[in-house]
Amino acid sequence: MLIALIRGLAMAALVATLTGCAAGPVNPRLDAYGPDGYRYAKVRGEGAEQELFVILAFSGGGTRAAAFSYGLLEGLQSITYRPPPDAERTLLADVDVISSVSGGSFTAAHYALFGVEGFKRFEEDFLYRDIQGELIARALAPWNWVRLLRSDYSRIDLAADLYDEVVFKRATFATLLQQSRGRPYVLLNATDMTLGARFEFTQDQFDLLCSDLSQVPVARAVAASSAFPILLSPLTLHNYGGDHCDPDRFLPPTWLKSASEPSNPPRRQALARNLMSYRQDLKDRPFVHLLDGGLADNIGLRGPYIALSGQDSAWSVYSKINNRQIRRVLVITANAKTGRAPGWDRRESPPGISGVLGLVTTGPMGNYSFETVQLIAEASTGGRRASPGRPPPRCRPRERGGRARVMTSTPRTGGFARASGATPPPASANRWRCVWRGSRLRSPCRARK
Amino acid sequence: MSYVIVRFVEPREVYIDDQAQGSNLAASGKPRALFVGAGVHTFRLGGAADVDPPTQKLDVPERPILDPFSVAFHKC
Numbered sequence: 001m002l003i004a005l006i007r008g009l010a011m012a013a014l015v016a017t018l019t020g021c022a023a024g025p026v027n028p029r030l031d032a033y034g035p036d037g038y039r040y041a042k043v044r045g046e047g048a049e050q051e052l053f054v055i056l057a058f059s060g061g062g063t064r065a066a067a068f069s070y071g072l073l074e075g076l077q078s079i080t081y082r083p084p085p086d087a088e089r090t091l092l093a094d095v096d097v098i099s100s101v102s103g104g105s106f107t108a109a110h111y112a113l114f115g116v117e118g119f120k121r122f123e124e125d126f127l128y129r130d131i132q133g134e135l136i137a138r139a140l141a142p143w144n145w146v147r148l149l150r151s152d153y154s155r156i157d158l159a160a161d162l163y164d165e166v167v168f169k170r171a172t173f174a175t176l177l178q179q180s181r182g183r184p185y186v187l188l189n190a191t192d193m194t195l196g197a198r199f200e201f202t203q204d205q206f207d208l209l210c211s212d213l214s215q216v217p218v219a220r221a222v223a224a225s226s227a228f229p230i231l232l233s234p235l236t237l238h239n240y241g242g243d244h245c246d247p248d249r250f251l252p253p254t255w256l257k258s259a260s261e262p263s264n265p266p267r268r269q270a271l272a273r274n275l276m277s278y279r280q281d282l283k284d285r286p287f288v289h290l291l292d293g294g295l296a297d298n299i300g301l302r303g304p305y306i307a308l309s310g311q312d313s314a315w316s317v318y319s320k321i322n323n324r325q326i327r328r329v330l331v332i333t334a335n336a337k338t339g340r341a342p343g344w345d346r347r348e349s350p351p352g353i354s355g356v357l358g359l360v361t362t363g364p365m366g367n368y369s370f371e372t373v374q375l376i377a378e379a380s381t382g383g384r385r386a387s388p389g390r391p392p393p394r395c396r397p398r399e400r401g402g403r404a405r406v407m408t409s410t411p412r413t414g415g416f417a418r419a420s421g422a423t424p425p426p427a428s429a430n431r432w433r434c435v436w437r438g439s440r441l442r443s444p445c446r447a448r449k
Numbered sequence: 450m451s452y453v454i455v456r457f458v459e460p461r462e463v464y465i466d467d468q469a470q471g472s473n474l475a476a477s478g479k480p481r482a483l484f485v486g487a488g489v490h491t492f493r494l495g496g497a498a499d500v501d502p503p504t505q506k507l508d509v510p511e512r513p514i515l516d517p518f519s520v521a522f523h524k525c
Contacts (some may be wrong), residue, residue, distance in 0.1 A: 254491055255466040261489040263508050268488045309450065310486020311466050318484040322463075322470040379450060 026220055027211040029240045033250055037203030038173045038213050040315035043185040044096060051083065053317065053326040054095045055308075056184075057301045058104025059369070060226070060294035061336035065103030067127055068336040073111055074119070092116070097307075097315065099187040099300040101293030104334065105225040106167065109218050112186040113171050113179055126167050135162055154233040156223055164219035173201070173221075174214035185315065187303045189293035190224040193234055194285070197274045198296040200303055201225075204314050207250065208278040209288065210240040224290040234289040241279045250279070255312045271312065299335055299369040301376055309379035331376060335369060451487045451509050452517035454480035455494070458524050462495030469495070485518075487511045492520050501525040 036042065058069040076092035083089075100108035110122045138144055138158055147153045164170055171179075176186075192199040199205065201221035206213040224235035241250075258264075259272035278285060296302065307313035308329070320326045344351045351359075455463045455473040463470040465485060473494070475481045486509075493504040501523045512518045 253466070255468070258466050258489045258491055258506070261508075264488040268486070310488070311468055311490065312486060316468060318486065319465075319468045319470055322481075322483045324471055 026216065026235070027206070027209070027213070027237045028215050029238075030206070030210050030212045033207060036214075037206070038177050038201075039203050040097075040185045042177060043180045043183075044315075048182075049096060049320065049325050050094055051327045052094055053320065053329045054091070054097075055304050055329065055331045056095055056098045056108075057299055057304060057331065057333040058098065058100035058108050059299045059333065059335045059337065060102025060104060060292065062103045062228075063127070063131075064338075065334070065336035066106045069100070069104045069107040069334040070119075070122065070127060072332065072334045073107065077116060093182070095184045097187065097304065098184045099189060099303045100225065101189045101298060101300045102226045102228070103336070104300060105188045105222045105293070106163075108186050109168065109176075109188060109222050112183050113168065113176055113218065115179075115183055129166075131162070131166070134166070135159055138162060152236075155231075156227050156233045156235045159227075159232055160217065160220045160223035160235070163222055164217050168217065168219045168222070171218045172214060173203075173216055173218060176218055177214065187300075188218075188221040188225050189297065189300060189303060190221070190227070190235070190290040191293055191295040192274075193289040193291055195274050195277065196296060198293065198302050199224075199288070199290055202314075204253075205275075208241065208252075208275060209237065210250065211238065225293045227291050229291055229295070232292075234291050237288045237290065239278055239282070239285050239288050241282055252276070252279075253314070259312055268310075268312065271306065297368065297372060298337075299333055299372055301331075301333060301369075301372045304331060305372060305376050305379060308376060333373060337369065451485050451512045452482040452514045453485045453509060453512070454482055454517045454519055455492065456480055456519060456521040457494060457500070461500075461522075464493045464495060465490050467491070467493075482514055482517050485509050494522055499524055 056069075056072065058072075059065055061068070073092060076095065077090050079091040080088050081091065098108045098112065106126055107122070110118060110126065114121060135158065139148070139155065144158060148155065148158070188201045190199045190201070191197070201213065201216070201224075203213045220235065223232075227233070227235055256272055256275060259268045260276060262269070264272070278288070293300070303313075307315050308317045308331075310316065311318055317326070317329060321329075342351070342355065344355065457473055460472045460474040463473050463483065465483075470483050471481070473480060489506060489508050491504055491506045494500045505520060505522075507520060509518050
């Protein structure tokens with residue numbers, strides 16, 4: 001009996017090893033540079049933008065963040081209006097860009113892939129499912145032990161495979177592009193461990209790695225975006241820049257060359273230096289290791305900030321305003337951070353190890369969120385108005401130049417009983433999803449039995 | 450944020466870092482103020498190649514709408 005069991009395990013390990021060895025690299029090499037791939041211009045196309053440009057930002061925060069951002073999508077779907085001379089439509093249909101990190105990336109990627117029709121499936125496949133329990137079960141399964149011992153397979157690959165199978169149904173970025181008609185452009189953000197900077201899963205970013213994003217599973221990007229430190233291992237990408245790709249054929253965007261000039265403002269220079277490091281440090285950077293996007297920006301607004309503050313983006317909002325493609329900009333942040341005070345200061349004894357660990361692993365992630373929201377508000381108004389609490393200002397189209405106002409709205413998420421940051425039970429997920437019912441947006445929350 | 454006006458005798462498409470920004474002139478014939486992020490940018494005009502200089506790489510400072518940064522091209 002014992003011998004049979006050992007034989008079975010050995011056979012399972014052998015099969016798993018051979019299967020794993022047959023797998024190709026996570027991100028294949030790019031055959032030739034070109035305009036194709038998952039880019040803003042390919043997703044939104046000509047004339048897709050309306051007068052109102054809508055950007056959503058989904059924060060990190062595990063399943064709580066996924067539920068919270070899902071509630072926002074439901075709320076936007078329930079708001080209809082009729083901009084003359086067009087027919088009535090929902091505000092959700094007007095969303096142009098979603099930028100997300102960590103838990104919010106599940107909602108963003110699923111909506112971009114499956115649309116409103118996929119709402120019900122998202123609840124069944126992810127939101128009310130014990131995905132963490134399934135992940136632990138897979139990690140404990142003997143046939144995965146040998147795979148996990150390999151240098152090219154780790155816990156993040158196990159997670160990505162699970163998400164690929166049960167949530168994103170084997171969709172790649174090529175699938176995402178094919179199914180993106182009428183849907184928003186999604187920035188799934190991770191963190192480059194070496195730079196400590198944002199890394200987005202777009203072909204513009206992958207051009208710098210000389211890599212083809214279209215063959216990368218969406219689940220890989222979501223796994224990288226939500227690779228919480230220590231719990232999950234980093235996701236590793238190959239950097240082919242200058243290896244078999246001819247670096248002379250790669251022409252960096254003009255804004256990147258301009259931003260590399262030493263006389264630029266420090267923040268702009270740093271952005272250019274980080275991006276060009278994938279091309280210039282080829283011997284030092286044949287691999288890129290990615291962790292949770294919340295480490296660089298836990299609110300998902302840094303990408304939109306770049307687009308909202310200049311021409312240094314493939315979807316520069318300044319350029320769209322100058323071109324009179326858009327007149328108003330609405331930015332909605334779904335920040336799932338809880339407002340609950342830990343109560344440490346009521347006791348003389350210092351917080352225990354769990355409190356300290358909780359702080360060092362999650363505290364820094366939220367530190368820049370407030371500043372990022374303020375940066376966005378100031379970038380859009382020239383620093384004159386930064387008032388998330390004020391009523392939305394009326395915008396009058398003007399002849400000279402374009403005028404746009406950015407309204408940032410971070411709903412108050414405090415006041416709720418504790419919700420687990422990892423895998424809340426269904427009732428808790430539903431509660432977070434329904435937070436929007438109490439805010440300005442109406443959410444069609446249903447009582448879940 | 451900075452405001453920039455691009456001076457040229459006739460309406461032309463303005464390109465900043467090779468991104469189209471719309472016409473340099475408003476319908477009234479006056480220069481339009483364009484939103485530009487502060488820093489180094491390459492300016493050029495679309496249409497016929499009768500513009501001098503063909504491109505300009507300039508360091509755009511922060512400027513308010515009442516005192517926009519001016520970029521001048523001449524017809525040759």
